[in-house]
Amino acid sequence: MTLNQELFLFINSFALQNNILDTIAISCAEYMPYVFIVIEVYIFFILKLKDEAIFAFYSMLMGLTLSKIISLFYIHNRPFVDNIGVALVEHAPDSSFPSDHTTFMLSIAISLIFFTKTKKIGLFLLFIGFISGLTRVFEGIHYPFDIFGALVISFIGAFLIYKVKSKLQKVNNLIIKITIKD
Numbered sequence: 001m002t003l004n005q006e007l008f009l010f011i012n013s014f015a016l017q018n019n020i021l022d023t024i025a026i027s028c029a030e031y032m033p034y035v036f037i038v039i040e041v042y043i044f045f046i047l048k049l050k051d052e053a054i055f056a057f058y059s060m061l062m063g064l065t066l067s068k069i070i071s072l073f074y075i076h077n078r079p080f081v082d083n084i085g086v087a088l089v090e091h092a093p094d095s096s097f098p099s100d101h102t103t104f105m106l107s108i109a110i111s112l113i114f115f116t117k118t119k120k121i122g123l124f125l126l127f128i129g130f131i132s133g134l135t136r137v138f139e140g141i142h143y144p145f146d147i148f149g150a151l152v153i154s155f156i157g158a159f160l161i162y163k164v165k166s167k168l169q170k171v172n173n174l175i176i177k178i179t180i181k182d
Contacts, residue, residue: 005084007144011137012085025135026088029101032132036105036125043118050179052118054172055161056111063107063150063157064100070153071095079140087140098149099142105129106154114162 015022044053076097080087106129112122133147161168 004143004145005079005082008079008137009085011134011144012079012140015086015088015138015140022088022139025138028132029135029139029141030089032128032135033101033104036108036129039121039125040108043112043121044179047117049115049117050176051165051169051172052112052115054175055115055165055168056108056118056158058168059111059154059158059161060104060107062161063103063154066153066157067098067100067103067150070098070149076143076146079143085140089139089141091141096142096146098153099133099136099146100150101136102129102133102142102147102150103154103157105132106151107157110154110158111161114158 015025040053040056043049043056071094074097075095078091078093078096079085080091081093106126109122109125109129112118112125114122130147130151133142133150134144136142137144137147
């Protein structure tokens, strides 16, 4: 048995032990990306940190693009396909590496960390995004390395966007111009 499988079995062993814990974990795993969307909207419209919110959006797109490219060339079974652990939710038996949910969240979080005005929000989101990723392991649809892979992919995507942010500023200015005025 691999380290990835052993870590999975340890985390997943807590599933079906407590209905409240299962419900919290499933809710967190399935709905946390929506919280990130709400926070992005809050940063853009309420905090008026429009560039930071837009760069975080680009980072999310870059992270998910990298994730999809990896999934095309590297197929990794989900735990339930390998017949180990318990699955609390149904999921397509597609490639599990890296976790798209986690990539979505961590790409936004890491991008926000790169900017002074959103660093604290980004660190908080990194923490809850990573915990939410681990709940995907708890519910039996990802291995732990799928979550760590998402962390690496998210960093790469956010870093690439951050490095070309000056080249993207014209697009940002256009987006900001067509949105509700301050």
